[in-house]
Amino acid sequence: MNRAPGGWPMGRDDCPIPHGTFVLLRDAIARRTGVFFDDAKCSVLADKLSELVSANGFSSFLDYYYLLQYDAAADLHWGALMDRLAVPETYFWRQPEQFRAVADFVAPAHFASFPGRPLRIWSAACCSGEEPISLAIALAEVGLMDPERIEIRATDASEALLDRARAGIYGQRSFRQMPVHLKARYFEQIGDDRWRVAPSVHRPIRWSRANLASPPDVARYAACDVIFCRNVFIYFNDDSIRETARLFSEYLSPDGFLFVGASESLTRFGLELELSEVAGAFVYVKLGRRQIVERAAAHKASKPPMSAIQRAAS
Numbered sequence: 001m002n003r004a005p006g007g008w009p010m011g012r013d014d015c016p017i018p019h020g021t022f023v024l025l026r027d028a029i030a031r032r033t034g035v036f037f038d039d040a041k042c043s044v045l046a047d048k049l050s051e052l053v054s055a056n057g058f059s060s061f062l063d064y065y066y067l068l069q070y071d072a073a074a075d076l077h078w079g080a081l082m083d084r085l086a087v088p089e090t091y092f093w094r095q096p097e098q099f100r101a102v103a104d105f106v107a108p109a110h111f112a113s114f115p116g117r118p119l120r121i122w123s124a125a126c127c128s129g130e131e132p133i134s135l136a137i138a139l140a141e142v143g144l145m146d147p148e149r150i151e152i153r154a155t156d157a158s159e160a161l162l163d164r165a166r167a168g169i170y171g172q173r174s175f176r177q178m179p180v181h182l183k184a185r186y187f188e189q190i191g192d193d194r195w196r197v198a199p200s201v202h203r204p205i206r207w208s209r210a211n212l213a214s215p216p217d218v219a220r221y222a223a224c225d226v227i228f229c230r231n232v233f234i235y236f237n238d239d240s241i242r243e244t245a246r247l248f249s250e251y252l253s254p255d256g257f258l259f260v261g262a263s264e265s266l267t268r269f270g271l272e273l274e275l276s277e278v279a280g281a282f283v284y285v286k287l288g289r290r291q292i293v294e295r296a297a298a299h300k301a302s303k304p305p306m307s308a309i310q311r312a313a314s
C-alpha cells in the first residue's frame with residue numbers, strides 16, 4: 001500500500017487523503033458550505049487542506065476532520081477552511097448585460113411601481129467586491145446610485161475576501177473587462193498596479209459574512225428585490241443548489257429577480273422561478289401566485305391522460 005508523507009495510507013489515485021477520511025471530510029464540507037469535491041477532486045481538496053492540517057499540529061487529515069467536528073473553536077477552524085476553499089476568481093464588468101439590465105430596466109421599473117421604496121440588492125457571493133461595485137457603477141452611470149434609493153448588501157463566506165472588498169484596492173487583473181472610461185471615472189491609481197475605488201460607489205455597499213449553505217444566513221439577506229448569486233453554484237452539488245435556490249425563491253420579494261452565472265442553470269430544480277430575458281440578460285423571476293397556478297395547469301394539460309391501468313397502479 002502507498003503511504004502519504006506522514007506514514008498514512010494513501011487514498012485512491014495517489015490522493016494523500018485516505019478514501020474513508022476523504023468521504024468524511026467531503027460530506028462535512030458539503031453540508032457546511034455547499035462546496036462539493038467529487039472523487040476526482042480528492043487531490044485538489046488535499047492541496048487546499050494540507051497547510052491547515054499541519055498548521056494545527058496534525059499529520060493526519062482524520063485528526064483535522066475531528067477538529068472541525070468537535071473542537072470548541074470549530075467555528076474559527078471552519079472560517080479558516082472557507083478562506084482556503086474560496087476560489088477568488090472575479091473581475092469588474094463580468095457579464096455586463098446583467099448590470100445594465102438592473103440599471104436600465106429593473107431599477108426604473110421598481111421606482112415607477114414603488115416610489116419611495118428603496119431597491120434592495122444582494123450580492124450573495126461577492127468575493128473581493130468587483131461584482132457589487134460593478135452594480136453600483138452601472139447604477140451611478142444612469143444617475144440612480146443614491147444610497148437613499150438603492151441598498152446594496154454584499155456577502156461572502158470568506159472573511160479574508162471580504163477584507164479585500166472592504167479595502168477597495170484592486171490590481172490590473174480585476175479590470176480585464178472594464179471599459180477604460182469607467183475605470184478612469186471610478187478609480188484612482190495609487191501605485192504601479194493598484195487602483196482605489198471611488199467612495200461614491202464603495203461606501204454605500206454594506207459588507208458582511210454569510211454562508212449560502214446556512215438557511216438562517218440566507219433568510220437574513222434574501223428578502224430583497226434583486227439577488228446576484230453568480231459563479232458559486234458551479235462548486236455546489238445539486239442538493240445544496242436546490243436548497244439554497246429554494247430559499248432564495250421563498251424569501252425574494254414578489255416579482256424579485258435572481259441573476260446567476262452564465263454556466264449555471266436552475267431550471268432542472270422545478271423552483272417557483274421563471275427564466276426570462278431582460279434586455280439581453282437572462283434572469284430568474286419569482287413567480288407570483290397566479291403564474292404558479294397557470295404553470296401547474298399548463299403542466300397538467302401537457303401530460304397525456306392516465307389510462308385506467310395506470311390509474312389503478314398509481
Ligand SMILES: C[S@@+](CC[C@H](N)C(=O)[O-])C[C@H]1O[C@@H](n2cnc3c(N)ncnc32)[C@H](O)[C@@H]1O
Pocket residue numbers: 032033034035085086087088089090091094124125126127128131155156157158161210211212213229230231232261
Ligand atoms: C468564483 S467567486 C464568484 C464571485 C462573483 N460572484 C463573480 O461571479 O464574479 C466564488 C465565491 O463564492 C464564495 N463562496 C463559496 N462558497 C460559499 C458559500 N457557501 N457561501 C457564500 N459564499 C461562498 C467564495 O468565497 C468566492 O468568493
